[in-house]
Amino acid sequence: MSVSPAAEKALREAMARLKTGRPLHTDGAFTKENLYKEARVSRATMNRAGEIMAEWDAHVAEYGRRTKGEARRDTEAEGLAEKLKDKTAECVKLRKRLEAAATVIAALHHDNQALREHLDSRTGKLADLATRREESRGGPAVIGPR
DSSP states (O other), X not given: OOOOHHHHHHHHHHHHHHHHTOOSSSOOOOOHHHXXXXXXXXXXXXXXXXXXXXXXXXXHHHHTTOOHHHHHHHHHHHHHHHHHHHXXXXXXXXXXXXXXXXXXXXXXXXXXXXXXXXXXXXXXXXXXXXXXXXXXXXXXXXXXXX
């Protein structure tokens, strides 16, 4: 069975729009229902277009039901998911390093406090660093480059 040249043209144009992800009359899903609706022909007319249906089936067998736009979107989403996975792993690694550094800083602070208390108990008074610097330089304490 065959269809009129106008119906064949409409079906081919509709198939091209669906393949490229640029539908005019449907949601763009790559289905036969959308094909005949996109072409604005009846389902029976579409079914009589044997050559076009064979092309449709061959395309679906080779590429699946995703349009080029959907395939591009899915590929991009997969790439972004991989980047997110990498960044998440990097954040976990950096968080562990940060926690380790915080633990070391806390231990050093504790040791520093213990040493100050020990020194204070031996001398009776613990001088702060600014006073020590001032005394060793013979002038006022300067913080930072001169």
